[in-house]
Amino acid sequence: MMRFFRSAFVIARRDFTATVLSKTFIFFLLAPLFPLLFGGTFGSISARIASQSAKPVIAVVSSQQDFDRLSDARDELAQALGQDSAPKIIHYAPEANAAAQVKKLLASSDPPIRAVLTGGLDRPHLTGPIATDGNTTGQLRLLISNARVSAASEPSLPVTSVQASSGSLSNDRAVTAQIAQTILFVLTILLSGMLLSQLIEEKSNKIIEVIAAAVPIDAMFVGKLFAMLAASVTGLVVWISAGALLVQMIKHGGVATLPPPAIGWTGFLALTIIYFAMNYLLLGAAFLTIGAQASTAREVQTMSMPVTFGQMLLLLLASTAIGAPDSTEGIIAAIFPLSSPLTMLARAAESPQSWPHVVAILWQALWVGLILRMGSQLFRKTVLKSGPRTKWWKFGRA
Amino acid sequence: MLRQAQHERIAVEAVDLVKDFGDTRAVDGVSLSVPPGSIYGLLGPNGAGKTTTLRVLIGIIDPSSGMRRVLGRERPLEAAGEVGYLPEERGLYPAMHARDAIAFMGALRGLPVHEGRRRADQLLDEHNLGEWARKPIRSLSKGMAQTVQLLGTIVHRPKLIVLDEPFAGLDAINQGRLEELIRRETRAGATVLFSTHVIAHAERLCERVAIIAKGKVAFDGRVDDARAKLSSIVRLRTRSSDGPWRSALPAGTRREGDEWVFELPAAGPEPLLRALLDGGAGIEALAIERPGLHDAFVAIAGNKAAEQMGAEKVQ
Numbered sequence: 089m090m091r092f093f094r095s096a097f098v099i100a101r102r103d104f105t106a107t108v109l110s111k112t113f114i115f116f117l118l119a120p121l122f123p124l125l126f127g128g129t130f131g132s133i134s135a136r137i138a139s140q141s142a143k144p145v146i147a148v149v150s151s152q153q154d155f156d157r158l159s160d161a162r163d164e165l166a167q168a169l170g171q172d173s174a175p176k177i178i179h180y181a182p183e184a185n186a187a188a189q190v191k192k193l194l195a196s197s198d199p200p201i202r203a204v205l206t207g208g209l210d211r212p213h214l215t216g217p218i219a220t221d222g223n224t225t226g227q228l229r230l231l232i233s234n235a236r237v238s239a240a241s242e243p244s245l246p247v248t249s250v251q252a253s254s255g256s257l258s259n260d261r262a263v264t265a266q267i268a269q270t271i272l273f274v275l276t277i278l279l280s281g282m283l284l285s286q287l288i289e290e291k292s293n294k295i296i297e298v299i300a301a302a303v304p305i306d307a308m309f310v311g312k313l314f315a316m317l318a319a320s321v322t323g324l325v326v327w328i329s330a331g332a333l334l335v336q337m338i339k340h341g342g343v344a345t346l347p348p349p350a351i352g353w354t355g356f357l358a359l360t361i362i363y364f365a366m367n368y369l370l371l372g373a374a375f376l377t378i379g380a381q382a383s384t385a386r387e388v389q390t391m392s393m394p395v396t397f398g399q400m401l402l403l404l405l406a407s408t409a410i411g412a413p414d415s416t417e418g419i420i421a422a423i424f425p426l427s428s429p430l431t432m433l434a435r436a437a438e439s440p441q442s443w444p445h446v447v448a449i450l451w452q453a454l455w456v457g458l459i460l461r462m463g464s465q466l467f468r469k470t471v472l473k474s475g476p477r478t479k480w481w482k483f484g485r486a
Numbered sequence: 487m488l489r490q491a492q493h494e495r496i497a498v499e500a501v502d503l504v505k506d507f508g509d510t511r512a513v514d515g516v517s518l519s520v521p522p523g524s525i526y527g528l529l530g531p532n533g534a535g536k537t538t539t540l541r542v543l544i545g546i547i548d549p550s551s552g553m554r555r556v557l558g559r560e561r562p563l564e565a566a567g568e569v570g571y572l573p574e575e576r577g578l579y580p581a582m583h584a585r586d587a588i589a590f591m592g593a594l595r596g597l598p599v600h601e602g603r604r605r606a607d608q609l610l611d612e613h614n615l616g617e618w619a620r621k622p623i624r625s626l627s628k629g630m631a632q633t634v635q636l637l638g639t640i641v642h643r644p645k646l647i648v649l650d651e652p653f654a655g656l657d658a659i660n661q662g663r664l665e666e667l668i669r670r671e672t673r674a675g676a677t678v679l680f681s682t683h684v685i686a687h688a689e690r691l692c693e694r695v696a697i698i699a700k701g702k703v704a705f706d707g708r709v710d711d712a713r714a715k716l717s718s719i720v721r722l723r724t725r726s727s728d729g730p731w732r733s734a735l736p737a738g739t740r741r742e743g744d745e746w747v748f749e750l751p752a753a754g755p756e757p758l759l760r761a762l763l764d765g766g767a768g769i770e771a772l773a774i775e776r777p778g779l780h781d782a783f784v785a786i787a788g789n790k791a792a793e794q795m796g797a798e799k800v801q
Contacts, residue, residue: 091596098593106581294577298638300546301571302594304563472547473507 092310095303099311100318103286107319117326146177146214146228147193147204149186154208154235155179161234165227175227177205190215209235258438262411264349265437268360269410269430273403276367277396279320283372284379284395285388286312291471292384300472305464313372313460320368349437359436359445366452367429371399373456374426377463381470406430413439422448425455496555497522497646497677498543503552505538512538513549514701520679520694522645525672527688528681529783530698536681537574539698540650543679544571557646567596570644574651574681576635580624584610584634587623591638602641609637613663629660636664640671647671649680653687665691689779697786705786709779716777716785717749723771724762731765734758750774 107113148155158177166174178199183189190204194216203216205228212232218224290296299308349356375395382388406427409418413435421431422444432448498520505513513535520526528536542549545562556562556569578587588609589602597605610619613633623631632655640647649668653661668678668691682688688695688709695712697705705712723745724731736758739748751758755774762769 094596095594098590101599102579102590106579110581289579290577293580294573294575295579296577297541297546297573297575298571298577298591298635299594301541301544301569301573302563302566302591468547 092304092307095307096311096314099299099303099308100315103312103315104318107315108322113319117323145199145201146175146224147180147201148177149180149182149189149193149204149206150208152179152181157209157235158231161231164234165231173227175224175231177231182206258411261348261350261438264356265410265434266407268349268356268437269403269406269434272360272364272367272430272433273399273406275320275324275364276371277399279316279323280368280371280375281392281395282319283313283316283375284382284391285385286316286376287380287467288382288385288388296471305468305472306460309373309376309460309464309467313369313376316372317365317368324364350440351436351442352440355442356436360433362449363429363433366449366456369456370426370429370452370459371402373459373463377459377466380463380467402427403430406434410434411438423451425452425459428452428455495522496520497524497557498526498679499553499555500539500543501553503539503542503554504550505535505542505547506550512701513542515552516696516698516701516703518696518703518706520677522677523672523675524693525668525678525691526680527692527695528679528698529683529685529688529695529779530681531683534683534698535701536683536698537650538701540648540679540681544569544648565646566594567642568645570595570639570642570647572636572639572647572649572652574654576632576655578623578631578635578638581622583620583622584615584626584630585619587634588638588641591635592641595642595644597642605641606637609641610634613637629656632656633660636667640667640676643674643676645676647676647678647680649678651682652680653682653684661687685778685780685783695779697783705782712779712782712786713777716781717752718777719775720746720748720750720755720758721771721773721775722746722748722762722767722769725768725770726766729766731762731767734761734765745771 148158150158155177159179162174162177178201180189180193186206190206193201193204201216203214203218203224205212205214207213209232212228214225214228287296290299351359378391378395379388382391405417405421405424407430409415409421409431412418413422413431418431418435421427422435428448429452432445436445496519499518501517503513503516504511516535516539528539530536538547541547543554543562544556545554545566553560554562557565559565562569579590582590585603585606588606589597589599592602592605593599607616607619610616615630615633618626618630623634626634636652639649647668652664652668656664665687668680672678680691692709694708695705696703697712705715721742722735735746736748736751739746741747759769759772
């Protein structure tokens with residue numbers, strides 16, 4: 089047994105260093121960052137454009153008292169709907185020639201005045217290049233209406249804060265389950281596809297003979313699988329901060345606002361790592377087995393599309409469990425080895441029980457071993473043409 | 487105990503090995519035994535089943551039936567740490583440095599990597615490749631890469647070295663170096679089993695050979711025994727063209743130019759010489775030619791196989 093693991097380690101070390109120390113690994117690391125880079129670049133350009141096309145400034149030519157009431161009404165609106173939803177207003181004291189003042193203000197570029205409100209709160213009048221029923225007009229109408237109402241007439245609304253209702257919590261956890269499942273799926277689809285072509289190099293440069301003469305084929309499969317898992321984990325370490333940044337960007341308020349999983353954040357993160365490894369090992373073992381049958385890069389390319397579709401079917405199967413982990417579909421998806429990690433991660437977000445995860449992880453580990461065993465036997469049979477003819481029903485025991 | 491001791495006296499043993507690829511029988515009941523410390527050649531034309539026999543013997547593939555034993559173990563991979571194997575189709579990772587490639591091949595056989603690198607540097611220096619130690623395999627010439635792979639085959643100091651067509655692709659100088667390396671390894675106690683379709687290599691190097699044709703072993707034994715399957719040829723030139731001495735010439739004697747050519751009689755040369763002298767033949771020249779391995783091969787494997795070997799040699 090020691091010899092088996094030592095052999096697997098020799099293969100894994102060679103593959104890991106050959107992968108991680110190659111120049112192409114830098115591109116591998118950078119590839120998923122490109123969308124973020126583009127997002128950031130275009131985001132900053134958009135922000136600059138947005139800042140340049142500043143919100144319309146409304147010049148309010150009125151008494152100080154009227155402006156103060158209007159300003160208070162504006163602040164209330166901004167608090168309820170957000171700063172961007174309320175128009176910016178600036179106060180100007182009335183001048184003797186009102187028409188000339190309006191003309192002068194509209195010609196101003198600093199600040200860029202869009203319209204001028206005159207007549208105070210009693211007889212308001214808006215002048216400027218804006219539509220009668222446009223947003224700005226509507227917002228100002230609302231501000232004036234609120235400013236006219238005295239503070240005493242505001243309705244009181246007492247609030248009693250409670251924890252999230254079970255209905256909303258269940259929905260929120262389903263969101264967490266879906267996000268986690270999608271991330272796991274995307275990571276696996278990005279990383280495990282590499283295993284399809286893992287044996288091409290050995291087969292094309294004939295070193296497979298040297299390896300097959302020295303170590304058991306099973307050890308070679310295990311070594312290759314874990315080498316690529318280690319390379320993927322290296323990539324993940326680089327990407328993880330970028331991933332957190334992405335969540336920060338797409339989710340207002342950041343990671344902290346994600347609905348908490350039923351099993352708790354600590355357990356959930358631990359299970360995410362474990363299920364990623366299991367998902368990678370399961371699919372990777374299957375891909376290694378499939379890819380080992382290919383002799384050329386072209387054959388691998390031909391295989392990659394059906395393999396990707398296969399992965400999408402697994403995601404589809406696993407997603408049926410979201411919201412109903414104990415349904416028949418949910419249990420089938422959890423039992424079927426290749427969809428089990430995705431399904432069980434979603435379950436961790438929705439159900440607080442721990443024991444199903446222990447069972448699932450053992451079950452998945454068993455299948456990793458079985459697939460690897462079948463893969464190496466198939467490789468010996470079909471590629472090395474080894475051994476006597478075996479009936480297919482005795483194949484697993486060969 | 488006795489059986490175990492007997493096994494240890496045989497480095498490689500095969501009994502009735504059969505290997506089928508679909509409906510094709512590549513190895514057909516091969517039995518052979520390789521004594522430890524010997525240089526043993528598998529001789530035969532391409533397609534005779536030499537490579538498949540070697541692959542089955544060292545455990546790359548399993549036989550369809552039959553038994554094999556390598557260094558006393560029926561599962562050859564259990565002895566992998568004591569075996570070195572150079573396949574017919576050479577292969578190394580092109581991006582690996584020469585010393586790392588050698589160390590990697592040693593590590594596959596259980597040699598710690600740091601020790602493998604140390605020995606690799608030493609071996610590369612010994613073979614005038616020291617300056618290439620830290621250069622990638624892809625930058626080496628074909629001959630250099632072959633040498634690197636050969637060094638990787640012996641870096642862990644195996645007890646059994648299996649070489650499949652090791653001379654293929656090497657120039658005369660490198661062939662000579664390889665022959666010397668094989669002899670040196672056997673002097674150090676290793677057993678060398680190699681396949682070749684070039685009779686001259688087997689004749690120069692081997693103490694024992696197995697002649698394989700169409701997947702079967704036509705002969706397994708000492709090279710001298712193979713030669714002994716044929717009688718020596720006598721070439722005789724006499725001053726007298728005829729006389730009573732003619733009756734002393736054995737049946738089947740033929741005339742080639744001014745020489746009489748015939749097989750040396752089983753009784754040896756003395757009675758013949760006496761009869762020739764007594765009969766007044768006047769011996770001008772007499773040569774006894776020992777048959778070569780090629781002649782033995784023709785006698786054992788047949789003319790067709792020998793012609794095939796000759797054609798391959800020319801190619």
